[in-house]
Amino acid sequence: MHLRRADVTATIQAVIVDLDGTMVDTLGDFDVALNQTLKDLGRPAVTRADIERMVGKGSAHLIRSALVQGGLGAQEAAALQPEAWNRYQAHYLAINGQHSAVYPGVVEGLSALRQRGLPLACLTNKPQAFARPLLQAKCLDGFFAHVFGGDSFERAKPDPLPLLKTCEALGTAPVYTLMIGDSQNDGIAARAAGCPVVLVTYGYNHGEPIVQAPHDRLIGSLEELLRFS
Incomplete structure (x- = not known):
């Protein structure tokens, strides 16, 4: 498989795929x-539009952002973070996948990549304890040789470390490992790691136009990967 870029043609030997906003629309799970x-803690609720701007940098960032959005200062939010995290973890695990849906074209795209003999890894900023059950619930886990979460390494995207570690696990050099994501976190991390990167146009990008994020190509569905030359 080749991904044509303005400066280089990279022969793709493996693929790394983001989860939230790329393969699965999980906004409903986050909302619930x-x-x-927040209700448990007596804090104001947040809207789905708020959540869409907050997601993508891990659950800790999401919780902290929601607490600040509700009127707490940074120090107050930090003090409440441990209790908030414990409650959030329990609630999320109880409903994981129940209010989410696989995006159209995902299964077809992943199936085609696998049929071409490309090893796949899922790399998300979602905690691994949330990511694996979600993939299983959506019958996507069988596509992936590796699943890494935001807590799998010392740092999370947009730091390049998770991509570099995932490339090591896949046994491929970054230049031959395609990153597929939905946000600037994926684009920035891929650029820094030296991976070609394709971004979907339908995901979560902190309220910013996805065209502004680093990318080699934008696609409206993972099915479009089948047309790459």
């Missing part, structure tokens, strides 16, 4: 778990 957590 986060707002139940």
Whole structure:
């Protein structure tokens, strides 16, 4: 498989795929778990539009952002973070996958990549304890040789470390390992790691136009990967 870029043609030997906003629309899960957590703590609820801007940098960032959005200062939010995290974890695990849906074209795209003999890894900023059950619930786990979460390594995307570690696990050099994501976190991390990167146009990008994120190509569905030359 080749991905044509303005400066280089990279022969793709493996693929890394993001989860939230790329393969699965999980906004409903975030909505239920986060707002139940805020209710437990006596804090104001947040809207789905708020959540869409907050997601992508891990659950800890999501919780902290929601607490600040509700009127707490940074220090107050930090002090409440441990209790909020414990409550959020319990709520999320209880409903994981129940209010989410696989995006159209995902199964077809992943199936085609596998048929071409490309090893796949899922790399998300979602905690691994959330990521694996979600993939299983959506019958996507069988596509992936490796699944890494935001807590699998010392740092999370947009740091390049998770991509570099995932390339090591796949046994491929970054230049031959395609990153597929939905946000600037994926684009920035891929650029820094030296991976070619394709971004979907339908995911979560902190309220910013996805065209502004680093990318080699934008696609409206993972099915479009089948047309790469």
